[in-house]
Amino acid sequence: MTDAQWFIDSARKQYNELAGGVERHFESVATQLRDWLPEGFQPPRPPPPPPRTFTPATYWNHVNRWVSRNTALSAGIFAFVGTGAVLVFIQRSTHVKKRRARKSNNGARTEAVVLAGSPTSPLTTAIAMDLERRGFIVYVITSTKEDEEHLRKQSRADVLPFDLDLIHPDKAEGQMQRFHHFLSRHHHAFDGASAHRLTLAGVILVPDFSTVTVGSIAQLSPEAWATALNAKVLHTITVARHMLPLVTEFKSRILLLTPNVVSSLRPPYRAIESTVSSALGAFAASLSSELSLQGLHACHFKLGNIEIAGSKQKRDEIKRARSMPGTSIRKLHEAIFDALHSSNPSRTWHVGRGSLIYDLIGSWMPSGVVSWTMGLQHAPRNEDQQTPESEDSSSDRSITWEKV
Template sequence: MTDAQFLFDSARQQYNDFAGGVERHFENVATQLKDWLPEQMRPRPPPPPRRLTPATYWNQVNRWVSDNTALSAGILAFVGTGAVLVFIQRTTHVKKRRARKSNGGARTEAVVLAGSPTSPLTTAIALDLERRGFIVYVVTSNTEDETHIRKQSRVDLLPFNLDVPNPGEAEGQMQRFHHFLSRHHHAFEGASSHRLTLAGVILVPDISSVAAGSILQLSPEAWSTALNAKVLHTITVAKYMLPLVTEFKSRILLLTPNVVSSLRPPYRAIESTVSSALGAFASSLSSELSLQGLHACHFKLGNIEIAGSKQKKDDSKRVRGTSIRKLHESIFDALHSSKPSRTWHVGRGSLIYELIGSWIPGGVVSWMMGLQQVPRNDDQQTPESDDSSSDRSITWEKV
């Protein structure tokens, strides 16, 4: 061993002894301090390590969503869409549909209703519009119609005598009605004046009362009567009302049954022809009014339940239709909406039978119609005048 090696080992040994002595000294001092300090001042031992809690339900859901992103997005979209639809439906249901009034509470919106005054559908529409705050004028042509309107005992449900076949007399009646709408009115003595406005003209031709039967058996008089009373009369009333509609920026609503005209079944030639003609007239009228920024709406009606109308004897087998409340709300929306639709499908079967008649081959539709018992009597058959247009669609609802 060299001298350098000896000195190095000796120095290392002395350092280790010194370090060991210092360590033992501090351990002795710590032990003495621990015995000297009171128990309250002693440092607390560190807390035990936390145990991992088992996965909760929420954590499991989060883990499943992370593993199934696409499926989770689909479920979320489905639930969200359903919630939005339910919210819209409830909002629409509770929406208050009332006509506008003046500052003094007087009625200011008038509606002209042209249809058979004794028809259950026309009467139901007139009474509902009057309840919603409109001044309703029902077009009449004889004393019987006026009496029927006045029997309803409604202050703001009034007959409007319009001599449609006599152009000179009808023009004078329209001028007087225009003057009545244009002048100032007072709800009561001392009240502030207000003016009326024409909210819309509603055309409700009673197509259900036309003759039924085979084309071979239908006489020219039956065709002439139906076309004059249903088509020409409706077009003429609309013509007389057009100046007022243009001046007051009103709406024209045309209501026609849609089931028979869509399927075009046998022994319903007149009804199908009348409905198709009125539908073509509604399209042309809507196009012309749109050039002036006005609107014409065609309501295609299916099976609608009218309270108080005559029902069939076998009520248990009759297919229930849409509540007439849906029609009332749609009419109000068409009168007050800023951009109403041109076509409205209201009533059970209105839209589906239009699709069937448009897309399914005629042979298949004829076969479907053959499943029903169609009257084949030699005499022409005319439906009862007090049946509503919705009752006429019940037979086709069973196809």
């Protein structure tokens, strides 16, 4: 036997003796305790767990039970609350909607708009200023030096005159080619900036109805008819014709703005205005049909009573005090922007107080009922048949746009 084996056996023997001694000691202590405790004694059992109780019904359970008992009333409440929430959300989202033209990465303006209307007209000026504030480059068609001077007095860097000679077709073609080249070439906002190109967002046609002659058909001269048809109808059609190639290439929109109240009711002594408005409406419908074949859009804005702040005369203020106020021109600005940027704009837009209602009245009510409603049952007694409105055919009448 080796020394290692002897050492291991000796250690195991000592461990066994120690374990046996400890076990005998605990058995002796247990025997003494059993002898000391009285007979029949048992240690107390642990207390039983508390009985399982259910918590009272929550508020949500009460609500569920009430809804189950009042199904019809609950459906009405939910419908009312849901509809109100949707309307509030739509109103807030529409109110806070930002209508701004697109810009390049360096912040330069990239969308151009051609505005065809009298530069001195309050409506044309208001539309041009609003489009410029929204980030468009506005080109206003001018024909005289006075029109250009009027635009320069506005002190707007992005409201520019666009000289288009509609009398000489060859000259007009050259001017359109230069404008096309200007839109197509690369532009730099500043030295070192990345190049960008312009795009034509739309062409806005605003015939000026402020100078339309008012009077009976018997007294309207052929010259008055020719002047109105040439200046309002033919001029508008010619501008649209020259712009159509650019509209087709840049996938732009054409917007036509005409007053709608007089043309819908067709009252007496307004034959020229009713005829011009109807002719432009028919032109807008045909133009929209043709452009739709190419996937393009033409929108006809039928305008009612629209107020333009800062351009009212004393006589207009007196008339307005006796009638309902017009719609703020802000509604027109927002509608024009939406028509330029909407993916699928409507063909017809009614903007301004009385535009839609008078359109419905003129379309569905008999002419006799319309005349009776307007109080036009009898012709004037004076032989010249001049109406009080014939004195109000100045340029200020374009501010309210048809107040009947």
